[in-house]
Every structure is written in structure tokens, then in C-alpha cells.
Amino acid sequence: MIVWWIVAAFAGAVGVLLVPSRWVWRGASLIIGVVGAWLAYEYTLRAPLEVTHTLSTLSFRLPWWGTPTTEGWSARYQVQLFFASDGTALLLAGGVTLIQLILSFWTGWTFSQPRFQMAALLLLQGFTLWTIFSYDLIAFYVGFEAVLFPMYYLILTLSPSGEATRRAAMEFLLYTLVGSVPMLGGILYGASEISRIHGIPFTTNYYDWLKYPLPDSVQLGIYLSFVLAFWVKLGLFPLHGWVLSLYRQAPLALVVVSSALLTKLGGLAWLRWAPAFPQAHFTLGPYIGALAVISLLGAGLGAYFQKSLRSWLALGTISHLSMVAVGIAATSPAGGSGAAWMMISHALIAALHLLVVGVLIERVGSDDISQMGGLARTMPQLTALWMLTALASIGLPGLIQFPAELLILTGAYASYTLQRSVFVAALLGVLVSAVYTLPVLRKVLFGSDRGGYKDLSPAEIVPLWVLGLLVLVLGFASAPFLSEIQRTVSPLMQAILFQSLGVR
Numbered sequence: 001m002i003v004w005w006i007v008a009a010f011a012g013a014v015g016v017l018l019v020p021s022r023w024v025w026r027g028a029s030l031i032i033g034v035v036g037a038w039l040a041y042e043y044t045l046r047a048p049l050e051v052t053h054t055l056s057t058l059s060f061r062l063p064w065w066g067t068p069t070t071e072g073w074s075a076r077y078q079v080q081l082f083f084a085s086d087g088t089a090l091l092l093a094g095g096v097t098l099i100q101l102i103l104s105f106w107t108g109w110t111f112s113q114p115r116f117q118m119a120a121l122l123l124l125q126g127f128t129l130w131t132i133f134s135y136d137l138i139a140f141y142v143g144f145e146a147v148l149f150p151m152y153y154l155i156l157t158l159s160p161s162g163e164a165t166r167r168a169a170m171e172f173l174l175y176t177l178v179g180s181v182p183m184l185g186g187i188l189y190g191a192s193e194i195s196r197i198h199g200i201p202f203t204t205n206y207y208d209w210l211k212y213p214l215p216d217s218v219q220l221g222i223y224l225s226f227v228l229a230f231w232v233k234l235g236l237f238p239l240h241g242w243v244l245s246l247y248r249q250a251p252l253a254l255v256v257v258s259s260a261l262l263t264k265l266g267g268l269a270w271l272r273w274a275p276a277f278p279q280a281h282f283t284l285g286p287y288i289g290a291l292a293v294i295s296l297l298g299a300g301l302g303a304y305f306q307k308s309l310r311s312w313l314a315l316g317t318i319s320h321l322s323m324v325a326v327g328i329a330a331t332s333p334a335g336g337s338g339a340a341w342m343m344i345s346h347a348l349i350a351a352l353h354l355l356v357v358g359v360l361i362e363r364v365g366s367d368d369i370s371q372m373g374g375l376a377r378t379m380p381q382l383t384a385l386w387m388l389t390a391l392a393s394i395g396l397p398g399l400i401q402f403p404a405e406l407l408i409l410t411g412a413y414a415s416y417t418l419q420r421s422v423f424v425a426a427l428l429g430v431l432v433s434a435v436y437t438l439p440v441l442r443k444v445l446f447g448s449d450r451g452g453y454k455d456l457s458p459a460e461i462v463p464l465w466v467l468g469l470l471v472l473v474l475g476f477a478s479a480p481f482l483s484e485i486q487r488t489v490s491p492l493m494q495a496i497l498f499q500s501l502g503v504r
Contacts, residue, residue, distance in 0.1 A: 002058040002083045002133050005039055005093065008032045009126030013119040020115035022104070028122060029097075029104040036097045043090055047484075054207070055488060056084035056135060064138070078203035082136035087484035088340045089132050092268055095347045096132070096261050098470075100125045102351070102463040108253050108358060113157055120150035124257060131265050137187045137204035140269065141180070144229070147262055148176055154257075159250045168245035172258075175242040179232030186225035193218055209276040213499070216279045223280035226273060227288065233266030234321050237295035247314035252358030259317050260350040264343045267324045271336060274328065275492045278499035285329045285417030292325035293425035300432035304439075309357050309367040312440060319433060320346055320393065326426050327408040330418055331497060333490035335411020340485045341478070342404035345392075348474075349401060352389045352467040356382060359460060360444075363453040369443060376445040378452030381461055383445050385468050390441055392471045394433045399475040403482060405430055416501060 012028025043058055050057040062081040085093070103109075103121070111117045124147055131143030155169040187204060195202045198212045214222065235243035247255055274281045296319050303315035320342075327339030360375070360382060361367045376383040392399035409430075412423040456464065474481070 001042065001060060002039060002085050003060040003081075005032070005035050005097075006083065006126055006129045006133070008035045009122055009129060013122035013126065016118045016122060017115060020118065022114075022118070025118045025122070026101075026104045029101040032125065033097050033101050036094055039085070040090060040094060043085060047087070055491065056086050059084040059135075078201045078205055078208065079138045080136050080205065081139050082205060083130075083133040083139070084135045085133055086488040088271065088344075088488055089268065091344050091481055091485065092264055092347070093129055093132050095344050096125065096128055096264075099256065099260055099347065099351045099467075102466060103253065103256060105459075105463050106253055106355065107457075107459045108251070108355075108362065110158070110251075117154060117157060120154050121257070123150045124154075124261075128261055128265065132268060135206040137191070137206075137209070137273075139204075141184055141187060144180060144233075144265060144269070145177075147265070148173055151258065151262065154254055155246070155250050158254050164245075165249050168242075168249040171242040171245045175232050175239060179239065180229040182225040183229040186222040190214055190218070190222045206272070206276075209273075210495070213276070213278065219277045219280035220283060223274075223277035223284065226277070227270070227284065230266040230270040231325070233269075234263050234324060235318055236292065236322055236325060237298055237318065240295070240299070240318050243318055244311065244314050247310045247317075248308075252310075252313075252354045252361070256351045256354045259354065260347040263317075263321060264347055267321070267328070267339060267343045270328050271340060271489060271492060275495045278496040281331060281496055282417060282500035285331050285415075286419060286422075289326055289329035289412070289415075289418040289422040292322045292329060293422055293429065295319070296322035296326065296429040297425060297432060300429060300436055304432075304436035307369055309361060309369060309440075309444075312369070312436070313354065313357060316393065316433070316436065317350060319429065323405065323408050323426065323429065326412055326418075326422065327404075329422075330408070330411035330415040331493055332411040332415050333486065333493045334407045335415060336489040336493040337482065337486045338404050338407025338409075338411055340489050341482060342401070342408065344481075345400040345404050345471075345474070348467055348470055349389055349392050352385065352464060352471060353393065355464060355467075356386050356389060359456065360386075360453075369440060372444040372450055373447035374445075374449030375453065377449065379455040381456040385456075385464050386445065387441065388468050388471060390437050392475070394437050395430055397475075398472075400471045400478065402475060403478045407482075416497060 009032050012032060015028055016024050039058060046057045060083045064079045064081065127143045127146040131140060134140035134143055152169050152173050155172060159165040191202050191204050193214055194212045232239045246258055299315045299318035303312050303319065306312040306315060324339045324342050327335040327342060364372055392401050395402045395405040409426055412418050412426050
């Protein structure tokens with residue numbers, strides 16, 4: 001059943017190729033949203049019965065090769081198109097669908113090849129959903145890599161032409177390939193070892209990897225290959241170079257696709273697959289947490305000294321996403337749930353932040369902070385939205401990101417894997433986010449008047465306020481969503497602790 005959500009995005013890409021109209025793109029995005037809403041309703045009916053036993057529901061399975069037989073290719077190699085959903089995946093997919101729908105109505109796009117560029121955006125959405133719902137490692141890897149190529153094409157064709165753009169596109173492609181190719185080797189080696197040790201067919205099925213754990217001596221190397229891929233996809237220090245290049249060269253509406261959507265694939269996959277390597281995760285947890293807080297504080301302090309809004313946004317994103325790694329490294333139900341909610345909240349905040357700042361840069365004609373000042377006088381709508389998203393990004397209570405940061409900090413404090421110093425550093429990171437955010441707002445919005453500019457148009461106000469209201473409302477109404485996240489993430493964290501320490 002879940003496959004219809006993915007198929008709808010691919011069908012939309014075909015529709016745009018046949019009829020290259022923005023209204024076809026918008027219509028396809030609306031249909032994808034309707035399919036997603038229908039599946040969300042079906043999930044609420046089935047999850048209370050099914051998730052308790054299998055951690056997922058709305059499943060779809062299809063062998064990659066032929067049909068299952070007692071002997072033959074499919075019987076010896078249990079590799080499937082296995083799509084399913086859990087609470088975290090469903091919420092993240094809903095956020096992806098909503099953001100892509102808003103982008104289809106965004107007037108700031110300047111398409112030079114509309115047929116192929118709109119189709120590429122829909123293909124990106126389809127492969128993003130594919131990756132989110134993949135419960136087979138080979139199927140996951142296909143989606144994880146497939147998002148690179150339409151994004152590479154979009155960077156090259158939507159960004160200003162020149163050597164810097166080509167370098168940014170190549171860095172985006174190579175960083176992710178260098179990170180994920182070792183993961184493919186780890187997948188194949190791990191599946192072979194599971195088959196050899198436990199006497200079962202070669203399998204990349206999620207539940208098989210949980211049921212038949214790898215020996216401790218093998219786990220560490222394979223898990224490191226997974227962590228490398230997820231770390232690069234999140235864009236964290238010291239593998240963050242592609243993030244800086246992308247933010248500086250690409251249109252910020254396109255950066256929304258990367259920052260708000262694609263980076264979250266690394267965090268979601270990490271949460272899902274860490275329980276397959278319980279001892280390795282427990283062993284590496286202290287080092288992951290330490291490197292994550294270095295990324296958190298280093299990027300935050302770097303953002304404070306930036307002179308351009310693009311670089312400021314890039315380093316701020318790296319700093320915020322580092323909190324996801326802290327939550328996962330904490331290996332606690334609270335930390336894991338906080339990391340999951342952080343991904344969802346950051347997707348909405350980043351989309352709003354990038355679009356608002358993108359409008360401002362377009363109006364001013366520069367991203368130089370020193371050339372801006374006193375814009376609140378002539379741009380009240382933009383000011384209100386920027387203030388809202390900036391306050392949300394620093395974790396103001398009552399806004400969407402606050403529960404995520406609170407859960408991550410709680411999980412880090414009570415963690416079996418992290419030192420107390422990691423908790424203190426993460427807490428300082430929350431303060432640092434205010435230190436680098438508020439001075440920029442004060443300078444650009446309320447500083448010395450540098451000239452007035454036209455405020456947001458009605459076509460810009462509507463999609464931006466949809467995101468803005470979600471950032472506000474979900475801060476107060478996060479409980480039902482967090483409850484669903486905790487129901488599906490907590491067992492994963494508890495499984496790691498039980499297999500490593502015997503602690504439930």
C-alpha cells in the first residue's frame with residue numbers, strides 16, 4: 001500500500017515531462033499530498049495493532065529477481081523491494097510532501113529547462129520517499145544514491161553558471177558517493193556474514209538483520225561504514241564542505257530540497273539501522289557524541305563571525321543538525337525521540353528560513369549583512385516571519401524545536417554512552433545558537449536604516465505563513481506526534497541497550 005505514495009511522485013514526473021506546465025507540477029504535488037493523507041489515515045487505523053509486533057505497517061514487498069521458489073535465485077538471495085512505515089517515517093514523509101507542495105507554488109523559481117527541472121524535483125521527491133520507507137538495505141541504498149543525480153542536475157542548471165557552481169555540484173556528488181560507497185561494501189559483507197554464520201539465505205531485510213545479529217568482531221567495521229554515509233548526508237564537521245559550497249552557490253529555494261529534505265535521510269536511516277549493530281553503536285557512542293558536539297559548537301561559533309547571510313545559514317544548519325547526532329549517540333529513548341523530532345522540526349524551520357532569507361537577498365541584491373539594516377520599517381511581513389523562524393531555531397519554548405532539544409538534552413544527561421561533558425557542551429550549543437542568531441536579526445531588521453525594500457507579495461505570504469503557522473502550532477501541539485515517535489523509536493534504543501548491557 002505504501003508504494004502508492006512513491007508511485008504518485010514518479011507518475012507526476014512523467015506527467016510534467018509530457019506537459020511541462022507549472023500547474024501540472026502543482027497538480028501532481030497536490031495528488032501526492034492526497035495520497036499521503038490517505039495513507040496517514042490508514043496508518044492510524046492499523047498501527048495500534050501492527051506496530052506493536054513488527055515496528056512497521058502499510059507494508060509492500062516484491063522480490064528483486066523473479067518470484068520466490070524453494071530453489072533458485074530468489075530463494076538464495078532475500079533481497080526485496082520492501083517498503084513499510086513507522087511513526088517517524090510517516091511524519092517525515094508528510095513533511096517532505098508538504099514542503100514540496102509549497103515549493104511547487106513558490107514564485108521564486110527561474111527555470112531555464114522547465115520540463116526537465118520540474119520533473120527532476122518530482123523525481124527527487126519520489127526517491128526521497130523511496131528511501132524513507134525502505135526496509136531492505138539494497139532498496140534503501142538505491143534510493144539513497146538515486147537522489148544525488150537529479151539534485152546534481154538541478155544544481156548545475158538552476159545556479160549561476162561558472163566554475164564555482166560546477167565545483168559545488170561536484171562536491172555535492174563526490175562527498176556523498178565517497179561516504180556511501182563504503183556502506184555498500186558493508187551491506188554486502190554483512191549480509192554474507194549473516195548468511196554464513198546463521199545458515200540462512202543472503203538477506204538485506206531489516207528484520208533479518210535485527211533477528212540475526214552480526215558478531216561483535218564484525219559489527220564495528222561495518223557500522224563505521226554506515227556512520228560515515230549518514231554523517232556525510234547530514235553534512236556534519238569535518239565532512240561538511242559540500243554544505244558550504246551548496247549554500248553559497250545554489251538558489252536558496254533549491255537549498256531547501258537539500259537542507260530540509262535530503263539531509264534528513266541520513267538521520268532517519270541512522271535511527272533505523274543502529275539496532276542492527278548494538279555493540280558497535282554502544283562502543284562508538286562516546287566518540288560520535290564528542291565529534292557531534294565539536295561540530296555543534298564549532299559551526300555555531302563560525303556562524304557568529306560570518307559576513308554573508310548564505311554562509312551564516314550554512315553553518316547554522318550544520319550546528320543544528322549536529323544535535324541529531326548527539327541524540328542518536330545518547331542511545332536512550334529520550335535522545336532517539338528527540339533526534340527524530342529534531343529532523344522533522346528542522347525540515348519545516350529550514351524551509352521557512354531559507355525561503356525568507358532568499359526573498360531578502362533577492363530584494364537587496366546581495367547577501368552581505370553589512371549592506372542591510374532597518375528593514376523592519378518597510379518589510380513587516382518578512383520581519384515577523386524571520387523573527388518567528390529564528391526564535392524557533394534557537395529553541396524558544398512554545399515553538400516546534402523546543403521539545404526536540406529538551407528531549408536530546410534529557411537523553412544526553414541520562415545516557416549510558418555519553419560523558420557528562422557532552423551534555424554540558426550540547427547545552428552550551430543551545431546558547432551559542434542564540435549568540436549567532438540574535439545579533440544578525442538586530443542588525444538586519446532593527447539596525448541603522450540602509451534603505452527600504454518591497455515587502456512580501458501575496459504569492460509569497462501564503463506559502464510562508466503556512467510554514468510559519470506550523471512552526472507555531474506544532475510547538476504547542478507536539479504531544480500526539482511525539483507519542484507516535486516514541487512508540488516507534490524507543491524500542492530501537494532499548495534494543496541496543498538490552499543487547500549491550502542487559503538494560504531495558
